[in-house]
Amino acid sequence: MKRSKWVFWALCLLVVGSLAVTALLFRERTPAARGNIGVITLTGAIAETGGGGLLATEGITPDKVRELLKQVENDAQIAAVVLRLNSPGGSVGASQEIAALIRDFPRPVVVSMADTATSGGLYIAVFADRIVAQAGTITGSIGVITSHIYLGELYERLGITAEIVTAGEHKGLFSEPLTPERRELLQDLLDDLHAQFIGSVAEGRKLAPVKVREMATGEVFTGARAKDLGLVDRLGGLPEAVEEAAQLAGVADPQPVDITLPVPPWWETLGRFPASVLDRLTTALLGKDALFLQQQLEKHLVPRW
Template identity: 45%
Template sequence: MDPTLPPPSSTPSPPPAPPRRARRWLGWVVFGALVLLAAWLVARPGRRAAAPTAAAERWREEVLQGTGPHRIALVEIRGVLTEDGAAPLPEWSSGFRLAAVREQLRRAAEDSSVRAVVLRIDSPGGSVVASEELYQAVKQLRKPVVASLGETAASGGYYVAVAADRIVASPGTITGSIGVIATVPDVGELARKVGYRQTVIKSGEFKDMGNPLRAITPRERALFQALVDDLFQGFVDRVAEGRRLPRARVLTLATGQVYTGAQALRLGLVDEVGDLQRAIERARSLARVPTATVIRYVRREPRIRLLDLLLSGSPPGLQERLDAARGRWLRAQFWYLAYF
């Protein structure tokens, strides 16, 4: 042995450090375990992931134009008008939320600095009940209201507009369509093809009227027609009152036909032709203020927590809207709706 070399050490060498990739992998395993543990703690019996509620929603005001202490609130009404936000047909989509629009109208009504409201309507209409709910909400404002009609403001969209003090339409707006539709689905043939049968035991002849697993009978059709006719008379009354037109005159226009904004002006269904800015100026004039700040209400959407998504499988409220839509497609419905 070379005397210049140090003697071999009796202590074993330390093991080599684990590769960086292995340490990273181990960290992810620990993180995943913690996430699963947290999910189990929240989802265990007696606990549910908290979902945002309408009461927790927050709103802010956004200034669109103008200055000064007097204000005009711009409230948008877009999409198919339904109470639950579900579209009436699978191929239709609707971002409309009745509760959100009502909340904006409530804020405008309670704010003394808001001197007038402009409704920007772009809707082919919707359900009878949702249209009436909006009509009543507009009527309760007790402030000047101007309806500005966008691309489409037909049927239920026009129903809401007649609650306003004045209606301003673009020359190319599609409006009118004064009338009612009842839709009664019939999936009986499809059910038979997949082998589904249903036995109905009922207390009266019409107790299962509208059952989607069979066609309606002639007597049931007559009853549905009577319901449609009654709702139609209510629509005609609203238009006659809001537009100050003889009822007989409205009946001649209420064939379900749609009109352009220019045609509607000639027929007395709107007050003037113009754009949104024209409607804002008309609202300022009705409010009798020299200048006005135009605002709109913007909802701050609640934050969706990752844990909520993991537990629910979908964003809060989405599953409820899908369930409502599925139920809607399979039951008889009544609409103030234009197929545009």
């Protein structure tokens, strides 16, 4: 009996000692893993709010970018940031907010364009200190698009009468058929946004507005062509972008480190599904037409670039 008590206390000592050593070793190991060039990966469409969810990794929102840049700002070891960008664009307001965050960021920012950085993807890139793209990256598409969906006939087929009451001559723009006059109003709106896009590209890339206007037909360019046009500074991938960032920040030995958002506690994501699962559920329960209609309505009169 006495022997087993000795063995028991030896076991306790082993367990407590192991836990203490593990805690110490992990504490020492964490700072050593940190680097000096932060790499932020931004993938998906740009929108004001994201799908979220435990499994959702795509989608670029101002909140997400703000949070990631704040992490970099709070880390004195990180001298510059590389934004690894893969986006077809998205909503106008969200793009402008993200572009402003990049423009005002106090440390050097380099954008590394992946497969695609078109439209809003290009818009948020232009205020970075440098842009690096592959020769085959698809970029450009300096233009604005929107769609108008009139649901009157669908309501009729479903036996729903929608009575729309408005005050203000053009308040019904969003819910009534598009008249030539209203089409012109909508066109003016898009032209104004297009001019803002051109102005921002000219300002960010330090190009003559007239030159940007020439390329702002909505057409897309390869990375190689974009370099000729002055939209891109250097051809290459992520290593070249890290090299550029290190050069701008005066870092001799660049050590890239991934900057990611902390995983939210599981109860915050409970009941939130990734967009793909919700789409499948909508299709399963309501049919493909319902999903199509939902997707079209999300774009209804929302200018995008």
